Amino acid sequence: MKRSLLHVAMAALGALALAAGLAVVILLYAARQHALAAAVLALVAGTVVVYTSSRTYVWRYLVPGIVAVLFFILVPMLYTGLIGFTNYSSRNLLTFERATAVLLARTRGTGDGMDFALYRAGAGHRFEFTDDDDRRFVSGPVALGGELRVPLRAAPAASAGASEEAKQEEPISLRDVIALQPALRLVVATLPDGTELRLSSITRFIAARPAYTRNPDGTLTDRADGAILRADHATGFWRRPDGAAVAPGFRTYVAGQNYRRIFTERRFFEPFARVFTWSVAFATFNTIFTFGIGIVFAALLSWEALRFRNAYRMMLFLPYAVPAFLSIPIFRGLFNENLGEINLILEGLFGIRPSWFSEPMLARSMVLLVNTWLGYPYMMILCMGLIRAIPGELYEASAVEGAGPLDNFFRITLPLVLRPIMPLLIASFATNFNNLTLIELLTGGLPDFLDTEVPAGSTDLLASYTYRIAFRDSGQNYALACAISSIIFVIVAALAVINLRLFKVDREKP
């Protein structure tokens, strides 16, 4: 009974997943993402094979996890690399098709406009337009709401005699006209000669014509001066004959341009080099400090003669257990230059008020200080585990030799902990190299360098620098951010491979 229930459940789950997969394919196909639809279809087909063939039995177990890793780690990584070769940014945000559609939808006012008045006509309304030469155009009754084309016909001018009939009914009040604005915005009034008029202000329509028309060869013609616009796919802009770019730009591949910029153009290379140097220094110092403090506490807490060891351990572990998104802003408040408790204490004791957030070196020290505080408990716990594995005889032998605690620490504990902990130190270096959360929540990268064209801060790490380029500073240069991220990927990959080697060596030794 139990057996069949389990298998029925799995089969039902499989059928459900298959249906979901096919639904995604149909959805993608309907959205004309044909390549993507084909890829997902291939994936679904592959999965069906895996779950029906007996030769791929192991993969029935592996597929969920491996596919998740592919989708949520590998795909974003590859996509990052891909965007690094484009010009994707707030200036080149749209696809080519969308950017072209935007241009084609653009209209240009001819300068002519007409004031209008609205009259009630049964359940709907009736327009009466008056142009600047006092010519009148009127419409039939229309029901406002939704896209609407309203043909106008010429009416006798509003002379003294003709106004007799107009006097019989009053146009609706301005307040009502304002209430109707959303509906009026969707109205296109057409004159007998074909000119189209659209709402331009509360009581005025202006004549507008499409600014561009598409030519059979794919170029656009500017209707104002007849200039031919050509799509420049190398830079992602429609260009006029004189080379001037017409916004909006579109996304396109620009090969290695972002990388060339980073490494050859001074205004990009200088902040990059500085931020890179600080990232390396920050990660190195931080690894050394957290490990140094961590192993000292671990050695102390491993001393069996010491009482209250558990209480101390609990207390010293606390910084690691409190969520960083809370403890980092707490420090930002405590370090506040005017109101922060740290400066109040420093002023009381030494009469100084360091400007933690505006002096580059002080800001960097503060960042290191806070992150050491956040990170040493992790090292402490790791070291305690490793110290426990050191045979007690070593310390007994050293005591017979008359060695002191410092000798014990530097000759026995440190060397024996250092080797196995090496991979974790490298991992810690990699993590802190990319510690975006710390910088973003503590300083936001500030204080900024004053002498760089591209904004960068003295506490910015490469990761927070890319975050700024992509999401914070104006310009939102996604492509440049992805190019820098790709460079960091290479660095992290190198560290990861070294790490794996160290792991393997460890694995072969015992």
Added chain:
Amino acid sequence: MAMVETGSTLRWKLLAAHAVLIVAALVVAFPFLMIVSISLRPGNFTTGQLIPEHLTLEHWKLALGISYVDADGQVTVPPFPVLTWIGNSLKVATISATVCLALSVTAAYAFARMKFRGRGPLLSALLLFQMFPSVLALVAIYALFDRIGDLVPWLGLNSHSSLALSYTGGVALWIWLIKGYFDSVPIELEEAAAVDGATRLQAMVHILLPMAVPILVVVFALAFLSAMIEYPIASVLMHDQDRLTLAVGSQHFLFPQHYLWGDFAAAAILAGLPLTLLFLLTQKWLVSGLTSGGVKD
């Protein structure tokens, strides 16, 4: 470390050790004591003693979404929907932890119990992937969900499902942790079940998983926690104030022009305390999993 020592030198050394540890514990405790004190002080700018002269619950009321009326009858409404943010975080973290666990269990089983070609390289690859922080793919994640949102609005930017899904990248680590635990569970019971005619799936579901409940609970808790405290991705994917997660929303208290120090302190304790306790309960599994992960195979 075992010290073979007696006499008065030992006593002095012990005293020195206690002194060092007590000072360290005080340094560690300082920010926490400070924040408790700040949450109980009236106003958002006041500075004062560690033990406030006037205790007030105004910040706590505001954090819990209750308007505060001061002595002059002036009403302060809660500046931010803290409880909504906590709810959002709980929702995203629960979905993400469930998905993570469901996706990683079977793969961990295969790595722990089956022999197949490419097992070693795959395991190494998982370890490698686990080292790449998702913040590096932030732009790609943003752009991907922007595109997906054009096709499926409920999975696009500003949706909780997109956030929960993007946290699924953690599976590489979770597979490692679960596999490590499976390795330590004796295989004999499963073999006996196989002799009785149980399939692999049945052996896994009815025999191994009940014995592995602790690690499943721990991985769920860790995945849950890591989603609760994640900031960068959530800050990029979410826009609307009442859809933010706590990690993103709580940063809104401390803008230079709008510095709600006391309100932040109360909200931080309210949200931080349960998360801290949960982490203290699960941390030893994470640490032992990380250290043993590379050594054992």
